[in-house]
Amino acid sequence: MLLIPAIDLKDGKCVRLRQGKMEDDTVFxxxxxxxxxxxxxxxxxxxxxxxxxxxxxxxxxxADVIHAIAEAYPDVPIQVGGGIRSEDTITTYLDAGVSYVIxxxxxxxxxxxxxxxxxxxxxxxxxxxxAKDGKVAVDGWSKVSKHDVIDMAQRFEEDGVExxxxxxxxxxxxxxxxxxxxxxxxxxxxxxxxxxxxxxxxLDDIKALKAVEDEGxxxxxxxxxIYEGTLDLAxxxxxxxxxxx
Amino acid sequence: xxxxAVVDYGMGNLRSVAKALEYVAEGQNVVVTSEADVIENAxxxxxxxxxxxxxxxxELVDRKLADVVLKAAQEKPFLxxxxxxxxxxxxxxxxxxxxCLGLYGGDVHFFGKELKNEQGEKLKIPHMGWNGVHHKKxxxxxxxxxxxxxxxxxxSYYIDPEDASIVEATTQxxxxxxxxxxxxxxxxxxxxxxxxxxxxLQLLKNFSKWNGQ
Numbered sequence: 001m002l003l004i005p006a007i008d009l010k011d012g013k014c015v016r017l018r019q020g021k022m023e024d025d026t027v028f029x030x031x032x033x034x035x036x037x038x039x040x041x042x043x044x045x046x047x048x049x050x051x052x053x054x055x056x057x058x059x060x061x062x063a064d065v066i067h068a069i070a071e072a073y074p075d076v077p078i079q080v081g082g083g084i085r086s087e088d089t090i091t092t093y094l095d096a097g098v099s100y101v102i103x104x105x106x107x108x109x110x111x112x113x114x115x116x117x118x119x120x121x122x123x124x125x126x127x128x129x130x131a132k133d134g135k136v137a138v139d140g141w142s143k144v145s146k147h148d149v150i151d152m153a154q155r156f157e158e159d160g161v162e163x164x165x166x167x168x169x170x171x172x173x174x175x176x177x178x179x180x181x182x183x184x185x186x187x188x189x190x191x192x193x194x195x196x197x198x199x200x201x202x203l204d205d206i207k208a209l210k211a212v213e214d215e216g217x218x219x220x221x222x223x224x225x226i227y228e229g230t231l232d233l234a235x236x237x238x239x240x241x242x243x244x245x
Numbered sequence: 246x247x248x249x250a251v252v253d254y255g256m257g258n259l260r261s262v263a264k265a266l267e268y269v270a271e272g273q274n275v276v277v278t279s280e281a282d283v284i285e286n287a288x289x290x291x292x293x294x295x296x297x298x299x300x301x302x303x304e305l306v307d308r309k310l311a312d313v314v315l316k317a318a319q320e321k322p323f324l325x326x327x328x329x330x331x332x333x334x335x336x337x338x339x340x341x342x343x344x345c346l347g348l349y350g351g352d353v354h355f356f357g358k359e360l361k362n363e364q365g366e367k368l369k370i371p372h373m374g375w376n377g378v379h380h381k382k383x384x385x386x387x388x389x390x391x392x393x394x395x396x397x398x399x400x401s402y403y404i405d406p407e408d409a410s411i412v413e414a415t416t417q418x419x420x421x422x423x424x425x426x427x428x429x430x431x432x433x434x435x436x437x438x439x440x441x442x443x444x445x446l447q448l449l450k451n452f453s454k455w456n457g458q
Contacts, residue, residue, distance in 0.1 A: 045369045075366050119316055157442055188264055192442050193397060214295045215261050216440045244371050
């Protein structure tokens with residue numbers, strides 16, 4: 001299972017939001033490239049970068065920082081989300097060395113977009129579904145849609161996406177533990193891997209996810225917990241490694 | 246109703262495999278079981294597996310399933326998945342060496358910590374994610390699946406069978422390793438068809454219709 005540290009970018013800085021609210025942010029570093037270096041150094045096998053300004057604006061707003069991180073750590077696969085709503089943006093990110101782009105809102109509001117880009121950029125498309133009570137949320141979580149998260153995930157599976165990043169938004173940034181049941185339920189309903197996100201607080205959450213890994217849980221994205229120190233990512237990575245070989 | 250038995254020997258939750266089979270195997274009963282007689286009476290057997298080789302072998306022996314699995318592999322359509330393929334070989338170097346079922350001669354090796362791709366970049370272990378599966382033969386279980394199609398992998402060890410004629414497919418990860426084998430009524434894969442989207446489901450569907458020839 002991949003442990004994937006999140007670097008959320010707002011105005012070029014590494015921050016965390018509480019419950020997805022732009023005004024409720026905490027700055028953890030002014031130097032996101034150095035922050036990425038810290039996670040790479042302890043052996044992380046993938047980085048999760050989020051362009052928060054981009055997510056709200058609907059276009060890339062922190063691309064310079066993302067390109068700099070991709071250039072600095074070419075050996076570590078990077079997935080990027082936030083504000084990716086056109087093929088040009090995807091081309092630019094992939095050319096810069098990003099491995100995967102995560103499509104969120106646009107996947108929900110324009111489902112044909114996903115089938116088009118899966119054909120155009122095979123192997124590089126991940127869909128991010130933010131959900132509350134089984135329903136998909138869009139636009140930086142300000143709206144909860146009528147779409148059932150499992151129905152949508154099944155549709156994207158048919159389109160050919162690499163994986164689904166599943167974020168339980170009632171938990172994200174709140175460090176209340178992972179919604180294991182909802183994550184497993186989704187993983188069981190689809191035939192592509194799920195990356196769990198939201199609510200990871202400590203090593204117990206990692207262990208709980210690892211225990212259900214064979215349901216198709218490919219990885220776990222963790223943010224606030226590693227910045228506030230309730231989860232020691234080096235220790236967690238060592239624990240995961242000890243389980244895998 | 247024909248029955249597909251998914252062998253449950255305590256190595257991982259098998260609901261994903263069972264659900265995928267239920268989805269594609271029309272008119273067949275899918276049972277997750279550790280009962281010897283259910284496996285013996287089933288029309289087809291799926292042998293999955295996760296975790297460490299030593300634990301897998303220990304569980305098979307403790308549950309008196311080793312012989313049952315070997316017998317099934319000699320008699321009826323049989324699909325090994327991931328660890329369920331690795332333990333078909335004679336020996337694994339995992340956990341300082343473990344004797345396995347020995348249906349096929351050969352060893353299971355660790356990828357190594359210093360694995361590199363053609364560009365000299367270090368590759369991560371476990372090998373995890375989607376990768377191309379290149380057919381070596383025209384096996385009927387590849388029906389409807391393009392050569393080079395991508396499947397989902399999670400593993401740190403790979404098989405090295407003595408008999409090259411059983412190799413059905415290979416995959417590139419630092420080097421070309423064996424990602425599928427087959428002989429007579431047995432087919433076994435390193436990847437997870439139940440997590441490999443449409444191509445994975447196609448493989449399971451092909452298996453559900455296969456008479457083992």
